[in-house]
Amino acid sequence: AEAFCWTCRLPEKGGNQIKRLRFDPAEGLMVKVKLKRAVAGGMETQLQAENALCCTGGWQLFLNLDPIYTAVVPDGADGQGGLHVCIEGEIERLGAEEAGRAVMEVMYEKRDMIYEYQGKVRAMEEKMKLWEQKNTELEMQNRQLYEKLQKLTNRSLRHKLAAKIRQMDRKKEM
Numbered sequence: 001a002e003a004f005c006w007t008c009r010l011p012e013k014g015g016n017q018i019k020r021l022r023f024d025p026a027e028g029l030m031v032k033v034k035l036k037r038a039v040a041g042g043m044e045t046q047l048q049a050e051n052a053l054c055c056t057g058g059w060q061l062f063l064n065l066d067p068i069y070t071a072v073v074p075d076g077a078d079g080q081g082g083l084h085v086c087i088e089g090e091i092e093r094l095g096a097e098e099a100g101r102a103v104m105e106v107m108y109e110k111r112d113m114i115y116e117y118q119g120k121v122r123a124m125e126e127k128m129k130l131w132e133q134k135n136t137e138l139e140m141q142n143r144q145l146y147e148k149l150q151k152l153t154n155r156s157l158r159h160k161l162a163a164k165i166r167q168m169d170r171k172k173e174m
Contacts, residue, residue: 001034001090001091001092002090002091002092003088003089003090004025004087004088004089004090004091005086005087005088006023006025006085006086006087006088007084007085007086007087008084008085009082009083009084009085010082010083010084010085011082012081012082012083017073018073018083019072019073020070020071020072020073021040021070021071021073021085022068022069022070023047023068023069023070023071023087024066024067024068024069025067025069025089025091026062026067026091027065027066028065028066029065029093029094030062030063030064030065030093030094030099031062031067031091031092031093031094032059032060032061032062032091032092032094032098033049033059033060033062033067033069033089033090033091033092034058034059034060034089034090034091035047035060035069035087035088035089036088036089036090037086037087037088037089038071038085038086038087038088039084039085039086039087040071040073040074040077040083040084040085041073041074041076041077041083041084041085042077042084043074043076043077044074045071045072045073045074045077046071046072047069047070047071047087048069048070048071049062049067049068049069050068050069050070051064051066051067051068052067053102053103053106054102054105054106054109056102056105059092061094061098061099061102062094063094063099063102063103069087
């Protein structure tokens with residue numbers, strides 16, 4: 001692996017602050033990169049590997065010919081007189097064997113994730129079926145209770161009407 005320390009000073013243009021930075025550690029090569037430190041405007045910042053295949057042992061593996069990192073310049077970074085940026089790390093050309101091994105590991109990892117996901121989907125489908133069955137049972141119970149309530153309400157109304165009629169009959173008899 002080859003150590004690198006990339007530095008630059010970006011001029012401040014008309015008071016506009018720089019919010020994001022793009023860093024390409026190589027061009028036209030498949031590489032693996034281990035970042036040690038990134039500073040923008042005197043403040044530590046994190047770089048996000050935008051198109052790395054994976055990260056293993058602290059190394060980001062890029063199986064493309066244009067590896068890209070993006071950094072968000074921290075709020076409060078000193079940009080007076082221009083923004084000073086320093087990125088330190090190690091870089092190594094990625095060999096075919098290591099690239100192939102990384103691809104296989106990622107494929108197996110993704111396959112395992114898919115199997116796990118499919119298992120979770122099946123479990124959720126089973127739970128949904130049970131919930132649907134329970135919902136159907138509750139709807140039937142609700143209908144039965146509603147019908148009983150209707151019958152009780154009708155009986156109660158008939159009873160009240162009959163009582164009123166008897167009252168009226170009594171009043172007529174008097």
